[in-house]
Amino acid sequence: MAKGYDSSVAGLLFAPNSSAAGARRSLRWFWSLFLALAVLGSLLAPRAARAQCVDEALKQQLVGERAYRGVVPRKFQKALRHELSLMGGWFAGDLSDGAPTYGGAYTFHFTEDLGLEAGYMRSRERFALLNAIIARQQGLVGLVRAEDNPVQFFTGNVVWSLAYGKVRWMGGAIGRYDFYLALGGGATVEPGDIGLTGSGGFGMKFYLTQWLALRLDVRDLVHEQKRVALGVEKIVNDITATGGFSVFIPFTN
Numbered sequence: 582m583a584k585g586y587d588s589s590v591a592g593l594l595f596a597p598n599s600s601a602a603g604a605r606r607s608l609r610w611f612w613s614l615f616l617a618l619a620v621l622g623s624l625l626a627p628r629a630a631r632a633q634c635v636d637e638a639l640k641q642q643l644v645g646e647r648a649y650r651g652v653v654p655r656k657f658q659k660a661l662r663h664e665l666s667l668m669g670g671w672f673a674g675d676l677s678d679g680a681p682t683y684g685g686a687y688t689f690h691f692t693e694d695l696g697l698e699a700g701y702m703r704s705r706e707r708f709a710l711l712n713a714i715i716a717r718q719q720g721l722v723g724l725v726r727a728e729d730n731p732v733q734f735f736t737g738n739v740v741w742s743l744a745y746g747k748v749r750w751m752g753g754a755i756g757r758y759d760f761y762l763a764l765g766g767g768a769t770v771e772p773g774d775i776g777l778t779g780s781g782g783f784g785m786k787f788y789l790t791q792w793l794a795l796r797l798d799v800r801d802l803v804h805e806q807k808r809v810a811l812g813v814e815k816i817v818n819d820i821t822a823t824g825g826f827s828v829f830i831p832f833t834n
Contacts, residue, residue, distance in 0.1 A: 655757070656757055660692050661691070662831065664687070664690065664696075665686075666796060667825050668683065668796070668823040670822045670824055672704035674706055674819050675819055676815075676817055677706040679707075683704075686700040686701070695739070698740050699737050700767075702733070702736075704821075706731075706771075736767035740763050741764075743761055744759070763784065763800070771806075771807075776804050781800070784798035786827065791834055792829045793827070795826060800820070802819045803819075
């Protein structure tokens with residue numbers, strides 16, 4: 582049987598001098614390499630853990646900033662709340678002169694964006710310019726004096742909140758507001774006449790508290806106007822510009 586190299590522990594201990602010396606050098610080199618790798622691993626492990634903690638902290642910071650820049654919950658909520666409004670402003674008739682107007686509205690908000698509004702406005706149709714012309718001509722023209730008559734508008738509108746934002750009042754507190762569109766129809770009531778009316782416009786609401794808001798509205802009221810004495814029968818566009826206050830029920834979000 583041929584003699585070979587004994588790699589066992591006994592062989593390493595009781596081998597000839599030349600073979601044993603080489604084996605001991607190999608063993609010392611192996612253990613030295615093992616100790617060096619162990620020390621290197623012990624030094625690098627805390628750094629890797631610290632780097633992982635830094636990465637996690639940076640990730641949380643970025644996620645927080647992204648959440649801040651994204652959509653945030655509304656401070657003022659309208660969904661499933663009732664709104665009662667009192668308004669006053671100016672009525673600009675297509676044929677008649679301008680006159681004060683006043684009224685109110687009730688709105689039920691189905692969601693934060695959609696609501697159904699029932700409104701009422703009252704004013705007077707004045708023809709001061711026409712009456713001045715008639716008085717100046719002193720009967721030289723065939724015109725009769727136009728009467729000042731009350732006019733009432735009953736409307737129903739779908740209200741869509743198009744935008745929601747924030748505003749800082751003169752460097753002070755930050756308030757919320759809505760910009761919305763309104764579209765609908767109703768009826769115009771004049772002495773001896775009731776006619777269909779189309780209604781459309783836009784407005785803004787500034788929320789002062791959880792239950793109180795300031796509203797500004799502009800509406801275009803399209804209807805047929807008849808003045809038998811003046812020989813007038815045409816489709817007119819009457820404009821109303823109003824402002825007022827709204828109360829929301831329940832009184833909290």
